[in-house]
């Protein structure tokens with residue numbers, strides 16, 4: 001596992017029980033199998049809250065060709081809110097997946113911080129690194145002309161870290177650092193794919209790099225994936241961690257309001273790893 005070089009890896013011996021992963025995959029199929037009018041209750045037009053959103057593609061108004069994907073995005077506020085707002089076919093399964101993943105997330109963050117010689121994650125730091133979480137259920141329907149579109153265009157995540165559960169279909173590709181080689185991420189049963197996001201690139205002052213990835217459209221199979229985006233809170237101001245700058249390193253990123261950073265990401269179509277330029281000094 002070499003996140004500094006790669007920023008993308010799979011873990012197999014983790015503490016999230018396999019049933020929890022299987023259950024959230026089943027629940028994902030159940031949600032997307034619901035009649036359109038039921039799913040549409042969670043659409044931008046009809047949803048009673050911004051924290052629950054069913055939609056298609058990424059930023060349809062900015063895209064030349066729509067991404068071949070539907071999603072349900074669930075921003076976690078509290079169990080109480082989830083119990084009133086989240087669809088009942090997947091609520092318990094997603095909450096369980098998020099709760100069980102928290103231990104793994106904390107272990108990963110501890111390891112990553114150690115790599116920066118930051119030994120203690122106090123409450124302030126914990127909140128900056130993982131103060132908010134969003135889980136997406138992604139559904140990529142079989143596409144008759146897969147060469148004309150993509151599942152998800154090339155991008156890096158705006159998260160600190162992303163924990164991704166994928167099914168057995170495959171189609172996720174990762175770009176080798178500074179190269180044009182795209183490497184397939186093979187589905188491994190029971191594994192979780194982990195990737196570093198832009199927020200960690202900024203907070204680590206560029207020592208960890210977020211990784212560009214994309215998903216191809218598939219001509220013969222439907223595919224699902226369930227990422228948990230581990231994020232700072234929207235109202236947090238993020239920048240290179242003070243510990244790094246104190247050790248005479250020059251800051252290469254400025255302080256940015258995290259919600260502004262995310263807004264910038266959503267304004268444009270997926271166009272590669274460009275969002276982070278927003279925070280460069």
Ligand SMILES: O=C(O)CCC(=O)C(=O)O
Pocket residue numbers: 136138152157164166172213214215224225227
């Ligand atoms: O479906 C996948 O494997 C990746 C999805 C993804 O990159 C995302 O939702 O940000």
Ligand SMILES: [Fe+2]
Pocket residue numbers: 155156157213
């Ligand atoms: Fe992604």
